[in-house]
Amino acid sequence: MITVRRSEERGRYQQDWLDSRHTFSFDTYQDPRHTGFRKLRVINEDRVEAGGGFPLHPHRDMEIVSIVIEGALKHQDSLGHEGIIEAGQLQRITAGNGVRHSEYNPSDEEPVHFLQIWIFPDAEGLKPSYETKDFSDLPANTLRPVATRDGRLGSATIHQDVSLYLAKIEKGKRLDHQLDAERHAWVQVVDGAVELNGTALQAGDGAAVSEERILLISAVSHARFLLFDLN
Template sequence: MKMQKIIHKSKNRGHVDFGWLKSAHSFSFGNYFDQDKVNFGALRVLNDDFVEAGNGFGRHPHDNMEIVSIPLEGVLSHQDSMGTSRDIQTGDVQIMSAGTGVTHSEFNGSKENPVKFLQIWVIPSERQLTPSYDQKSYTDVDRKNKFATIVSPNIADSQAVLIHQDAYFNLADLDAGISTNYALHGESNGVYIFVLEGSVQVAGEVLDRRDAIGIWEIDHIDVQSTTDAQVLLIEVPMF
């Protein structure tokens, strides 16, 4: 295998500003379209959202998509047509499997402070699944200088929410100067590494805050932190 890679710099993401909502799109979404950024394998959307206090997304439909929300700051309030009504706190990960169809709303759970969160869509392995919801806290999961899985297709991964795809979301909090290795679960998979905070080196590339790199045709990858860093690594099938 010869490693393949693509670099997505933070400044080159699609940016929208509606006042109450500021969002940066790593992939084509809404009015932002880039033919070179439609998806990375089964990873279809990665939106970096900022929602002002008391605002949010009203009830709207989805189907045949695995939708993951990860608050980075603040509280996200979720309601859906399955009867779910939950607050998603910073330190939680939530997944909604839209399947045959579901409607939901997402609002800032605070009337005083903004909420910052990632909304990530993954194409499921099967269409027309029964809609479902899962949410867990990863606050106590050990991710110090190593990757911890928070989204997984394996029920045995008790700390992770369940996804209907051969996909794995992993978080790491790295001290400066740490080298961390990640082994992929399948040879047809790739990894999309998104730097939440700090700076790292991956595959000979320097990545700063909110930069990303997609890598495939590998069986493992090393992530070297050049500063204290927080990293999200998403492993997905490349089809």
């Protein structure tokens, strides 16, 4: 069963420096029909203008993954980490028993476009931690694990039975992914257009997948997408 969440149906929050699209309920956007999927709680697609950003604020008991699509994002946190991640790079924050962080666009001219993802951890009160990974050399036509429970193949480590894959696929190509019994998936299209088991998906669309064992993802155009394999 595939249930599509269309891009234009997402929540939206705008102010002078921010344009944010919410796949699931977030902050002032609340929709009881869309509060997450399995352990996946948030997928926000954020565009932050030059010099704009989120000031220091707290989190706890959440795995927070940010993936930069275009531009750069400056991170600073109460653990003492500070740095800039650029297009194709990822950061993972384990908020655990409490962390404060800020995220800003360090550019004076260019916007930053990134995805912010929240996943419920498998335990409360974990020790907060932070890491970054570089996937800017992502090869075409392959599903690359970028965040997993065991940190396999150089992926970031998250504290949950979730595997997050990033793919860049060329027009006319197809990628297959097998789900184990009782597993579920969420597919989020970053850009371009694909078909998921024959269902058309465009940039910004998401799709919840249950009771399917094989995912066949075909590129209608050059595209990038995320695939979450969830328990």
